[in-house]
Amino acid sequence: MAMSLKKIGAIAAGSAMVASALATGVFAVEKIGDVEGFKVIDNGEPTADIVVGSTAAAADVVSAANVAAKVGSMMFKEGEAASGSAKLTVKASAESDDANLRKLLLGNTSTINFTEDQHDGKKVFVVAAADSDYSDGFIKAGGLANLAVNSEIYGSTDKGVILNASLGDLSTLAQVKDIDPSDWNNSNDDDAVEMVFATVKSNGDDKSVTVTEDAAVYASIAYLDDKETFNDGTVTFKEGNRLPFLGEEYALVKLDSDDDIVYLGKEVFDGVLKEGDTYNIGDGYELKVVAILKSGDGEEYKISLQLLKDGKVVAEKFDKATAKSALKMIYTPGNIGIVVNEAWENVGGDYGFASALITKDVIALELGEEYMPDWEAVTVQQDSTTKNLILEDSDVDKDNTIGIALKYVGDDEDNFKSGNTMKIAKYANLELDDEDKDEKLNLFFSMDETKEATLAAGQKATVLNSEITLSEVMADAKAPVAFKAPLAVLDTEVSLDAANKKLILVGGPVANALTKELADAGKIEMTVESPATLAVVAGAANGNDVLVVAGGDRAATAEAANALIEML
Structure with missing residues (x-):
């Protein structure tokens, strides 16, 4: 796939880096710096945070989530089984x-x-x-x-x-x-x-x-x-x-008719939550049912939900929930999706209940x-x-x-x-x-x-149209060691000065505040005419390298993200 590439400069540590063109499958992207040397996994664990703009368009958020999902799929680590769970590989x-x-x-x-x-x-x-x-x-x-x-x-x-x-x-x-x-x-x-x-x-x-x-x-x-x-x-x-x-x-x-995106997620919880309950989703995320309020004289109820990350509210929703119009909440940076189908009160009207589905590993089909x-x-x-x-x-x-x-x-x-x-x-x-x-x-x-499934003893899963059950874990068995999957974070949650690991910045200077900070400092140059670009800026994040995944518009940014995913 040939294209005319405009030269984009990138300056880091006082030296100029050479740009080149990389073709990956159907995607073409301009490389700046040591892109191949930017490792996202070390000993099975992620080495970089993926950062998306807090005001970014849906397309950029989807790109960041897809990069996070790809990095997560590369993670692995083994240890002695001690918790009664194991990773099973099914080939059919x-x-x-x-x-x-x-x-x-x-x-x-x-x-x-x-x-x-x-x-x-x-x-x-x-x-x-x-x-x-x-x-x-x-x-x-x-x-x-x-x-x-x-x-x-x-x-x-x-x-x-x-x-x-x-x-x-x-x-x-x-x-x-x-x-x-x-x-x-x-x-x-x-x-x-x-x-x-x-x-x-x-x-x-x-x-x-x-x-x-x-x-x-x-x-x-x-x-x-x-x-x-x-x-x-x-x-x-x-x-x-x-x-x-x-x-x-x-x-x-969610069937999102505004942005024409279909969201799918893996079930974490399907059941009833009581008003005031907090459900631990994992990876530091919790869902809190703040309030369930009766709406008018009818049987409609409005629900107030908060999604917390490490105790801090990162998203909230207040809306009605009925069988014909379920409440939907998508937090793409954390790959979390929530559906509330129905709400009601106890007989005395003292507190409410909500029928909820909580999912993780959300994917977006645009x-x-x-x-x-x-x-x-x-x-x-x-x-x-x-x-x-x-x-x-x-x-x-x-x-x-x-x-x-x-x-x-x-x-x-x-x-x-x-x-x-x-x-x-x-x-x-x-x-x-x-x-x-x-x-x-x-x-x-x-x-x-070939598919993999991690099961606890006695747990069932359907893999490749076959139901499998883990009956027990022997003493010398191997099991995955727990680790946190990579999640996309907002540019308001991390800074270049305080970063403690490498950063992957998704979006150009208009969409991502950290990318803008690099551009303002003269460490990258990007305009609305820029093609899909992968640019490494050495040491720019508190001594850690930064990989910018961006382009002159949303489509170019998406192409850069897809090229990175194919490279990994």
């Missing part, structure tokens, strides 16, 4: 059924060689799911209505699709069998199911096909209990619902933006008239979100042939294999995935 592999493109069955009797010249430009659509009932129901009559004209899932308005094929189940995909475990919305056991689908186009050369931009999708879709057809079986996600996302169970914390290189975040919606699937990349619709998805937006895979593998959202695979036979060219999905 699976393959779906296949479609032989050289002997493709059309209807009940006739077969064609899809790769021959006469079928050049024609397409085949394939789908697999955690359970074959859902992939079968996706394409069967009455399943996905008007599938043959539904350009959303074919990646083009030039349809040419001659076959829609269910490849059955890909058993390592995940499924949540009760998306509303606390019955906030109803007592149904509705499901959420992972699916992968793709459209391949014949090249007419007897050996290869093309997968175009927009023609491969990973999705997590909600279905009514005991319903498997897309046409009449889907259900709208509500905040607080659970769903699988890339093999792990998350809670839907519609129309790449969640990972080449894979754009979208919501799955359904046309109310045609029942067609819609992959929405710009507007969060709370009343019509039936799924979360990642859509391929990279370059066309235009010479996809036997032995090739296309990674779907760094999770599943689309493969071709001719088995060294002239009459074979099998198209199928596969997975070969």
Whole structure:
């Protein structure tokens, strides 16, 4: 990826540093200083604080949180097991059924060689799911209505699709069998199911096909209990619902229609909190239910919440909470999300209660933006008239979100042939294999995935669609040593003069006060024209190095953050 880079100066310790361009995957970024030498992990623990501006735009806050999550994923340390917990590594592999493109069955009797010249430009659509009932129901009559004209899932308005094929189940995909475990919305056991689908186009050369931009999708879709057809079986996600996302169970914390962001988090607590209660979330964070007040003469209640970090209030919220309009609170610097569905008082009216969900490790899916290189975040919606699937990349619709998805937006895979593998959202695979036979060219999905889970004795977890239980820890077992995960902090909570470790500053001088301080001191130079930049300023934070992750605008800052994440 080539681009003309403007020279940006950086002065530290009285010497000039040389700038160079770095291309990382689809991201291009300008490096200044010893970026590769800026280590974020030492002996399994973080060496730097990630700092975001207290008045920064949502995009910068999301970038900081994503950097923090990446650093957290690199942390490790082992010690003797003493607390009855252990880290388990689960590895699983699976393959779906296949479609032989050289002997493709059309209807009940006739077969064609899809790769021959006469079928050049024609397409085949394939789908697999955690359970074959859902992939079968996706394409069967009455399943996905008007599938043959539904350009959303074919990646083009030039349809040419001659076959829609269910490849059955890909058993390592995940499924949540009760998306509303606390019955906030109803007592149904509705499901959420992972699916992968793709459209391949014949090249007419007897050996290869093309997968175009927009023609491969990973999705997590909600279905009514005991319903498997897309046409009449889907259900709208509500905040607080659970769903699988890339093999792990998350809670839907917020559908943000203002910024068009979907927030997902890992459950920490799901239950009832009493007015005055304080819940310890971990990493120094606590949630306090300050007050629950009856609103007017009706049955509506307003709730006052405070989020504390090391005893200091860092965020608060005062709003009503009802089943139709839950209270949502997102604190992105700490990757914490809270949903309060309902509040009530005791019979005497002396104190109140709140039904709450607390989550950590919150991730943000900004519609129309790449969640990972080449894979754009979208919501799955359904046309109310045609029942067609819609992959929405710009507007969060709370009343019509039936799924979360990642859509391929990279370059066309235009010479996809036997032995090739296309990674779907760094999770599943689309493969071709001719088995060294002239009459074979099998198209199928596969997975070969490893996940980790830390469990206490007796605790259960669902990993790669399998439930595992840790029965006991032997005396000589190894267990993770406790440490604090890295969290993004605000520029009002740390200073260059008093820093006790390295700093990663996300955002330019306008968005981040510490970046502005460096710019004012002449240690970095950045304008609204600056490209995505990673700049190391040696010793600028009380003798500790500083890495500036920024650009001339929010998009450039996001690109710089993504490049850093890919480098780590």
